[in-house]
Amino acid sequence: xxxEQSKILVIGGTGYIGKFIVxxxxxxxxxxxxxxxxxxxxxxxxxxxxxxxxDLGVTILYGDLSDKESLVKAIQHVDVVISTVGLSQLMNxxxxxxxxxESGKHIKRFLPSEFGxxxxxxxxxxxxxxxxxxxxxxxxxxxxxxxxxxYVINNCFNGYFLATLAQCETRxxxxxxxxxxxxxxxxxxxxxxxxxxxxxxxxxxxxxxRTLNKTVYINPPKNIVxxxxxxxxxxSKIGTTLEKTYVSEEDLLKKIPESPHPLDLLxxxxxxxxxxxxxxxxxxxPSFGVEASQLYPDxxxxxxxxxxxxxx
Numbered sequence: 001x002x003x004e005q006s007k008i009l010v011i012g013g014t015g016y017i018g019k020f021i022v023x024x025x026x027x028x029x030x031x032x033x034x035x036x037x038x039x040x041x042x043x044x045x046x047x048x049x050x051x052x053x054x055d056l057g058v059t060i061l062y063g064d065l066s067d068k069e070s071l072v073k074a075i076q077h078v079d080v081v082i083s084t085v086g087l088s089q090l091m092n093x094x095x096x097x098x099x100x101x102e103s104g105k106h107i108k109r110f111l112p113s114e115f116g117x118x119x120x121x122x123x124x125x126x127x128x129x130x131x132x133x134x135x136x137x138x139x140x141x142x143x144x145x146x147x148x149x150x151y152v153i154n155n156c157f158n159g160y161f162l163a164t165l166a167q168c169e170t171r172x173x174x175x176x177x178x179x180x181x182x183x184x185x186x187x188x189x190x191x192x193x194x195x196x197x198x199x200x201x202x203x204x205x206x207x208x209x210r211t212l213n214k215t216v217y218i219n220p221p222k223n224i225v226x227x228x229x230x231x232x233x234x235x236s237k238i239g240t241t242l243e244k245t246y247v248s249e250e251d252l253l254k255k256i257p258e259s260p261h262p263l264d265l266l267x268x269x270x271x272x273x274x275x276x277x278x279x280x281x282x283x284x285x286p287s288f289g290v291e292a293s294q295l296y297p298d299x300x301x302x303x304x305x306x307x308x309x310x311x312x
Contacts, residue, residue, distance in 0.1 A: 006079035006108060006207050007031040011065070011096060013053065014046040017115050017157065017195060018084035024199025025082075026056040030206075033059045035074045065092040071099035075107065080206045082111040089113075090134040097141055109206055110147050112138050115198065118153045118215060123276045126256045128268035150205055151215040153289075154198040155191035155279045158307050162192045165234060166227055166274060168266035174311045175234050179243040183252060184275035186228035191219050191279045194302040201292040201299060208295070215289040222303035227274050233305060237312050249275050 005028075013022040013034040025032040034053050040046040050060060061077070063070025065085065075081060081100060083093055093112055100107050112135070117124070119132040120139065142149050156162070164172040165180055201218050205211040225233075235241055247255075252275065256267045272278035284291055293301065 005030045007033070007077060008080045008082060008206065009033045009035060009061075009074055009078040011035045011071075011074075011081065011083045012085035012089065012113065014040055014049045015084055015086050016159075017154075017198065019049050019052075020195040020199040021082055021084055021202060022053055022058060023056060024196065024203050026053070026058050028200070028203040030203065031059075032057070033061055033074065033077055035061045035063045035070070037064055038062045065089055065095050068095060068099055068102070071096060072103045075099055075103040076105050078105075079107065080109045080111070081107055082202070082206075083113040084115065085113045087131055087134075090131070090138065093138050094141055097138075097145055097147055100147055101145060108148060109212070110142060110149050111152055111202070111206070112142060112149070114151045115154050117155065117272065117278050118151075118217070118282075120215075121282050122272065122278055123281070124268060124272035124278060125253070126268040126271075127261070127265040128272050131265065149213055150211045152198075152202050152205065152218070153215055154193050154201075154218045156193065156273065157198075158192055158194045158302075158304075161190070161273075162230065162304060162307055163311070165230055166270055168270055169263065175308065176242065177238060177240060179245065180231055182227055182231070182244055182246045183270050184247075184249050186231070186246070186274070187226050188274055188277035189224050189226050189280040190273045190277075192223050192225065192230075192304055192307075193218050193220070194307055197299070197301045200301075201296060204296045204299065205292065210290060210295060215284075216292050216295075217284055217289055218292045219284075220293040220301045220303070222305065223301070224280065225304050230304060230308075234308055237308060 008025045008030045010022045012018045022034050061074045119135040122132050165175045205216045252271050256264050
């Protein structure tokens with residue numbers, strides 16, 4: 001293990017998972033830099049996020065994925081570059097790879113924007129397949145350019161999937177207490193992780209030689225559950241049986257192309273994850289991957305059971 005912690009640059013830090021990664025980096029003692037657009041400061045939500053970064057001791061650098069000079073300058077400050085950019089910016093990560101090569105800095109590790117399913121081992125269809133294809137294309141460029149990498153596969157964000165029991169067609173912020181939609185038969189296993197835990201495991205991986213040029217899967221045993229498991233657990237906590245509507249795979253496949261964006265993407269993700277078992281159908285082989293909770297058993301992760309308690 002490295003004795004000195006790497007200096008870390010996060011690009012896309014004001015986004016959903018990005019803010020957890022920046023906070024996790026700063027709190028774990030890494031000298032942390034966040035590349036943000038100057039326009040973020042005038043945004044009421046992002047401005048508060050940036051101020052929080054500053055309060056944590058994060059160095060704010062101004063730049064943009066389309067501004068190569070700002071990327072090169074930012075990269076020269078650090079040892080590790082983590083991208084957490086969103087869907088619309090995925091292909092612009094080619095500019096980050098190019099800047100890493102141009103910077104003249106020996107970058108120890110690049111973590112492209114993954115933080116979901118393993119895009120090289122997916123059975124996703126429709127808009128989910130399209131998103132995953134872009135991430136896979138970025139992987140191929142990283143590898144072709146010889147940039148040292150780690151791909152972090154955290155599977156599902158609890159805030160998106162567990163807090164709503166995967167009810168993507170409603171705007172829930174807490175689990176439903178009356179009725180629930182089950183996709184397929186509800187028995188396919190998914191993996192659901194708390195965002196702060198994802199950041200904690202990611203920080204452990206950045207300086208670990210065992211994760212160099214590997215895929216890191218965050219698959220803690222207590223968080224490998226089916227939709228039926230989660231619903232039954234929630235019912236036991238609130239003492240109520242929910243009214244269940246089952247959506248067959250056939251009906252779901254019809255619904256995806258008929259739905260507006262972003263609902264079509266959310267439904268396609270639910271199809272991949274909760275019907276096809278996209279996160280759990282394969283075995284992690286040492287040739288390509290490692291599992292985070294086995295590498296770092298001292299990280300105290302939040303179980304699905306524990307996470308749901310906040311909503312009771």
